[in-house]
Amino acid sequence: MKKPLLTVCMPVYNGEKYLDESIGSVLSQDLDDFVFLLYDDGSTDGSLDKLKSFGDSRMKILSGDENRGGIYARTQLINAVDTKYCMWLDDDDRYCRTDALSHALRKIKSNNYDMVNFVRIDEVDSQGVHTFVEPRLHGDFSYCGDKLFEKFYPVDNHFIFNSKIFRTSILRQSIPEEDVLSRRFCTDDMFFAAMWFFTARRYCNDAVSEPILEYKKDVGLWGSHATDCSPRRIGDLVLLQYSVLVSLYNRMVAIKPLNGVEVRNLVEGTNFPMVAKMIGYARRKLGDEYADNLMKIWHSALGADGSHLLNGVDGFCMPKYIGHLEGIMRGKE
Numbered sequence: 338m339k340k341p342l343l344t345v346c347m348p349v350y351n352g353e354k355y356l357d358e359s360i361g362s363v364l365s366q367d368l369d370d371f372v373f374l375l376y377d378d379g380s381t382d383g384s385l386d387k388l389k390s391f392g393d394s395r396m397k398i399l400s401g402d403e404n405r406g407g408i409y410a411r412t413q414l415i416n417a418v419d420t421k422y423c424m425w426l427d428d429d430d431r432y433c434r435t436d437a438l439s440h441a442l443r444k445i446k447s448n449n450y451d452m453v454n455f456v457r458i459d460e461v462d463s464q465g466v467h468t469f470v471e472p473r474l475h476g477d478f479s480y481c482g483d484k485l486f487e488k489f490y491p492v493d494n495h496f497i498f499n500s501k502i503f504r505t506s507i508l509r510q511s512i513p514e515e516d517v518l519s520r521r522f523c524t525d526d527m528f529f530a531a532m533w534f535f536t537a538r539r540y541c542n543d544a545v546s547e548p549i550l551e552y553k554k555d556v557g558l559w560g561s562h563a564t565d566c567s568p569r570r571i572g573d574l575v576l577l578q579y580s581v582l583v584s585l586y587n588r589m590v591a592i593k594p595l596n597g598v599e600v601r602n603l604v605e606g607t608n609f610p611m612v613a614k615m616i617g618y619a620r621r622k623l624g625d626e627y628a629d630n631l632m633k634i635w636h637s638a639l640g641a642d643g644s645h646l647l648n649g650v651d652g653f654c655m656p657k658y659i660g661h662l663e664g665i666m667r668g669k670e
Contacts, residue, residue, distance in 0.1 A: 352428030
């Protein structure tokens with residue numbers, strides 16, 4: 338029997354109410370010959386039992402005893418993939434075309450690409466409002482060479498796994514070190530995306546006429562279900578973003594030196610969008626003073642366009658200053 342070329346990966350955490358729709362959109366694809374690999378990250382609802390209830394031979398279910406976060410779950414899936422190519426779908430999203438897999442497989446094989454990005458996404462917010470979105474880098478084009486990170490990151494601002502098909506070997510090169518892997522709350526898509534663009538050499542932008550993916554925008558840590566907005570929580574997450582950024586920088590320079598443009602791209606693309614989102618959330622929940630000070634600390638730690646990273650400056654005592662800011666906020670409660 339011929340080995341499948343494609344694996345669809347799905348990390349699952351307390352997604353029971355979405356699974357009929359998300360899994361159904363995979364099992365109903367017009368491509369039959371694929372592996373469907375799922376990892377339950379210690380769900381406390383009925384997600385794991387729900388996964389087992391489908392009974393489809395293409396499904397392979399892995400599970401952990403405790404919730405360790407998205408970056409850990411994705412790493413377990415990457416390590417378990419045994420096909421040349423892989424695609425991803427989160428437990429709350431769905432494919433909105435039955436030819437999503439077959440189209441993706443044809444496209445990546447057509448020119449031996451490392452990665453193909455499907456430009457249009459049907460984005461759905463918590464109120465059920467649909468918006469068809471495209472990244473700033475849109476249209477049909479291909480790029481082959483070693484300047485992908487410098488030229489197109491972070492211009493391709495669709496960092497999410499779900500809108501792409503990958504050569505599995507590219508993802509294996511993006512697996513983080515243990516110090517990042519052990520951190521539970523990490524913007525996993527952005528960490529991996531930086532490494533995709535740094536290591537890939539053959540990239541394709543596919544301006545599909547109809548979206549392949551329906552992506553739920555407001556589900557997750559910074560969506561409608563976010564609950565912990567304490568200064569400690571916000572500060573810890575910003576510190577985590579800084580540690581992930583430093584880890585990525587060190588990972589990259591071990592492969593090759595980064596120029597100033599690449600460092601700026603790394604700072605602006607990998608972390609700043611999420612830090613800005615965190616600080617905006619803090620502004621709504623904790624007020625302008627805290628948010629403004631947090632932004633100042635972030636910029637002081639990195640320098641202009643990441644110059645402190647490039648010049649080896651160590652973080653401007655970032656943990657100390659965030660701890661001090663937290664103390665000020667606690668005194669006002």
